[in-house]
Amino acid sequence: MMTIQGLHHITLVCANAQRTIDFYAQVLGLRLVKQTVNFDDPGSYHLYFGDALGRPGTAVTFFEWSKAPKGRPGVGGTHHFALQVADYDGLLKWKRRLIDLGIAVEGPLDRHYFVSIYFRDPDGTILEIATIGPGWTMDEPAGSIGTAYRDPPAAMIVANRDAARIAATTWNEPVSIISADMALSRGMHHITAIGADVERTHAFFGDLLGMRRVKMTANFDDPESYHWYWGVGEGQPGTLITYFERNPFKEQRALIGTGQTHHFALAVSDEETQLAWREKLLAAGLRVSPVMDRIYFKSIYTNDPDGHIVELATLGPGFTVDEAPDELGQRLRLPPWLEAQRSSIERGLQPLAAPTWNPSGEEA
Numbered sequence: 248m249m250t251i252q253g254l255h256h257i258t259l260v261c262a263n264a265q266r267t268i269d270f271y272a273q274v275l276g277l278r279l280v281k282q283t284v285n286f287d288d289p290g291s292y293h294l295y296f297g298d299a300l301g302r303p304g305t306a307v308t309f310f311e312w313s314k315a316p317k318g319r320p321g322v323g324g325t326h327h328f329a330l331q332v333a334d335y336d337g338l339l340k341w342k343r344r345l346i347d348l349g350i351a352v353e354g355p356l357d358r359h360y361f362v363s364i365y366f367r368d369p370d371g372t373i374l375e376i377a378t379i380g381p382g383w384t385m386d387e388p389a390g391s392i393g394t395a396y397r398d399p400p401a402a403m404i405v406a407n408r409d410a411a412r413i414a415a416t417t418w419n420e421p422v423s424i425i426s427a428d429m430a431l432s433r434g435m436h437h438i439t440a441i442g443a444d445v446e447r448t449h450a451f452f453g454d455l456l457g458m459r460r461v462k463m464t465a466n467f468d469d470p471e472s473y474h475w476y477w478g479v480g481e482g483q484p485g486t487l488i489t490y491f492e493r494n495p496f497k498e499q500r501a502l503i504g505t506g507q508t509h510h511f512a513l514a515v516s517d518e519e520t521q522l523a524w525r526e527k528l529l530a531a532g533l534r535v536s537p538v539m540d541r542i543y544f545k546s547i548y549t550n551d552p553d554g555h556i557v558e559l560a561t562l563g564p565g566f567t568v569d570e571a572p573d574e575l576g577q578r579l580r581l582p583p584w585l586e587a588q589r590s591s592i593e594r595g596l597q598p599l600a601a602p603t604w605n606p607s608g609e610e611a
Contacts (some may be wrong), residue, residue: 249523251458253479253486254435255512255544255560256295256306257328260318261370262505264292264311265599270369271296272602274348275330276425277307277432279576279601280566285310286541289585290595295543298432299604301566301575303514303544304485305434316504317371322443322493323554324501325508327365327373331436331484334378335362336418337428341376343418344429355416357403358467359385361436361484371506377436383461383482392482393460399467407467437476437487438511440555441501445473445492447552452477452488455531456513466491488513501555510548510556517561518545524559542582543568577601 261267271277280301285293291312297305307328320326332338338355342364345352354364363377383392386400407413422429442448452458461482466474472492479486488511503509515521521538525547528535536548544560551557569580579596581589 249457249520249527250516251456251479251486251559252514252516252562253304254438254488255303255514255558255562256297256308257325257435257438257511258308258310258509259370259372260312260315260503260505260507260509261294261309261368262311262313262315263369264294264309265597266369267294267309267311268599268602271307274345274350275431276429277305278604280306281543281570281576281580282578282599282601283542283580283582284585284592284596286539286582286585289581289588289592292596292599295566295576298434300572301543302434303560303562305432307435310509312505316502318504318507319499319502320373320441320507321499321501322441322495323551324441324503325511325555326439326441326491327375328438328508328511329363329375329377329436330431331379331433332376332431333428333433337426338362338364338376338378339416339418340422340426340429342416343420344422344425346417347421354413356407356413356467359400359403359464360462368506372508375436376431377484379436379484383476387462389481393462393476396463399465399470404467404470434485436484437489438508439489439491440508440511440551440553441493441498442490442551442553443493443495443498444552445475445490448490448492449475449477451551455527458486458488461487508555510558512546512558512560514562515559517563521545521547521559521561540582573604576604 272279277296281295283293285291295308342352352366361377363375386397458477461478462476466472476489533549539546546560
């Protein structure tokens with residue numbers, strides 16, 4: 248059956264691979280599951296982070312482009328991506344941990360359907376950590392979520408402007424380890440992009456890709472603009488794509504570069520389903536790439552109506568296809584067609600110090 252399974256991964260651009268490893272593995276506690284190169288540009292690293300096995304929906308990946316210009320969000324690009332945390336206490340622990348490490352944090356902010364904090368990685372990418380609930384039924388019955396526009400609650404908007412209260416809300420003691428309720432290895436919560444026409448975006452994700460619209464509301468920080476959400480099933484975290492609608496005459500175009508998303512990927516079950524999706528996208532008049540062998544999955548690429556690169560990637564075979572589970576991410580892996588060039592490729596890359604994975608999720 249041709250259905251989108253949820254989020255697969257997001258791929259961003261970083262300026263320094265080691266600095267990115269230090270942040271995402273050592274600060275955020277994700278596992279470095281693969282050191283490889285950009286198969287289309289083998290002179291640069293492609294790093295993958297995620298849960299213990301880098302399962303689809305947990306994978307956050309980076310191209311190292313050390314000479315790329317600074318990227319920026321805008322129409323046709325991603326605004327931020329969110330990782331999920333178990334509950335509000337876990338969220339407050341993250342705020343305390345990040346602030347104690349000298350990282351500026353905004354929030355916690357009430358998003359009605361979840362609660363979030365925001366911060367930036369070393370390249371300036373906006374990250375959000377969001378609680379799993381309370382979910383979409385806060386203001387709509389379960390059977391009709393996403394079918395009517397819902398204004399943000401006025402009291403919530405007011406509360407989110409109480410800067411002094413928000414700044415003072417944190418965990419009351421230092422957080423020295425990443426505890427179970429903090430673990431970000433449960434994966435992404437959502438990805439938020441920017442478009443110029445939310446109805447046109449719905450025609451792509453809702454009508455063409457068959458994703459369920461689970462909420463029509465406004466951007467809580469800019470209530471004059473729409474914010475719509477699409478997901479799979481009941482719209483559970485890990486399946487969610489959201490878009491801010493912005494006026495293209497006032498909002499600049501996105502620029503791919505350091506700190507900005509290169510593309511994001513949705514998961515499809517297998518190669519046969521992927522080929523069926525390819526034919527459907529072509530029949531709709533969209534540009535679609537041939538099937539690309541990424542070793543750990545197969546991929547096709549298209550664009551949303553604003554030009555953002557959207558990938559459909561298979562669930563498997565996964566990152567253990569060329570490494571044992573306990574050895575993931577420890578050394579440079581190359582696809583078979585690049586092995587003959589290993590020596591020259593390695594000479595052009597800065598060696599990396601890979602962290603030791605601690606299955607408990609706590610710092611070593």
